Amino acid sequence: MIEAATAAGEHVVLRLLNVESAYGPIKAIRGVSLKVRRSEIATVLGSNGAGKTTILKTISGIIDPRKGSIEFKGEDITARDPALIVQRGLSHVPEGREVFPLLSVHDNLLMGAYTRSDRDGVAKDMALVFRYFPILKERELQHAGLLSGGQQQMLSISRALMAAPELMLLDEPSLGLSPKLTKEIFEIVVRINRERGTTILLVEQNANMALNASDYGYVLENGRIVMEDTCAKLREKDDIKEFYLGMQDSGVRGERRWKKKKTWR
Numbered sequence: 722m723i724e725a726a727t728a729a730g731e732h733v734v735l736r737l738l739n740v741e742s743a744y745g746p747i748k749a750i751r752g753v754s755l756k757v758r759r760s761e762i763a764t765v766l767g768s769n770g771a772g773k774t775t776i777l778k779t780i781s782g783i784i785d786p787r788k789g790s791i792e793f794k795g796e797d798i799t800a801r802d803p804a805l806i807v808q809r810g811l812s813h814v815p816e817g818r819e820v821f822p823l824l825s826v827h828d829n830l831l832m833g834a835y836t837r838s839d840r841d842g843v844a845k846d847m848a849l850v851f852r853y854f855p856i857l858k859e860r861e862l863q864h865a866g867l868l869s870g871g872q873q874q875m876l877s878i879s880r881a882l883m884a885a886p887e888l889m890l891l892d893e894p895s896l897g898l899s900p901k902l903t904k905e906i907f908e909i910v911v912r913i914n915r916e917r918g919t920t921i922l923l924v925e926q927n928a929n930m931a932l933n934a935s936d937y938g939y940v941l942e943n944g945r946i947v948m949e950d951t952c953a954k955l956r957e958k959d960d961i962k963e964f965y966l967g968m969q970d971s972g973v974r975g976e977r978r979w980k981k982k983k984t985w986r
């Protein structure tokens with residue numbers, strides 16, 4: 722497959738163009754366009770109900786979009802079968818982990834590799850995820866349902882890695898975890914990106930963690946992208962500081978300023 726190389730020579734692995742998805746009459750995302758470059762961590766920030774999960778489900782083929790197109794490594798994958806999309810090298814860590822509670826940790830990991838036939842590669846990747854998350858090795862034969870929330874998140878990420886993805890979609894890995902565990906998980910996500918070269922698209926409500934871990938970011942509100950920039954620049958923007966990083970600017974304009982900023986103008 723030929724990847725689209727832009728003028729700057731960056732290789733775009735994933736491209737969404739004007740994607741619109743709905744649940745019956747409810748439009749959840751409205752004309753979303755974004756791109757993810759090879760080897761970067763990109764993030765979509767948005768509050769509750771903004772449409773983050775819908776974007777990821779539409780990319781991985783769980784939801785078919787009403788409009789728009791999705792390209793992965795130069796191939797149109799819009800509304801394709803999710804299993805085929807995994808096989809192409811794109812795996813999804815769902816919101817709320819969704820491990821198989823009655824299967825062992827080991828068998829959950831094997832489920833992640835179900836599209837693969839290279840046994841040696843699967844064994845190597847199993848060893849790799851145990852290096853990232855040694856606790857999973859200790860718990861290898863236990864039911865996944867007995868793991869803590871943080872350990873289940875580790876298992877869910879590891880299961881996605883077992884598909885040997887080039888691009889991993891991560892849906893709110895911080896959900897329900899303590900700040901300490903969230904930090905640990907994010908450190909490993911960054912290591913996976915740097916060491917394994919996995920491209921990552923992360924969606925988060927936790928803007929602080931996401932902006933620190935990622936290279937490029939999009940801000941989603943009511944199903945639309947309202948802002949995008951490098952994370953270094955986004956971290957400096959007043960709107961982001963106030964609404965997503967919770968650092969109230971104690972400036973003079975007070976309430977009126979808050980209202981003005983909420984519209985992202």
Ligand SMILES: Nc1ncnc2c1ncn2[C@@H]1O[C@H](COP(=O)(O)OP(=O)(O)OP(=O)(O)O)[C@@H](O)[C@H]1O
Nearest residue numbers: 744747749767768769770771772773774775776926
């Ligand atoms: N299965 C569904 N049926 C109907 N509406 C849905 C469904 N799932 C999501 N929605 C609606 O679509 C919109 C976007 O939801 P989505 O789950 O993508 O948001 P989100 O950004 O992931 O939110 P959160 O941070 O709470 O996970 C919301 O208005 C939500 O109520």
Ligand SMILES: [Mg+2]
Nearest residue numbers: 773774775816
């Ligand atoms: Mg969600």
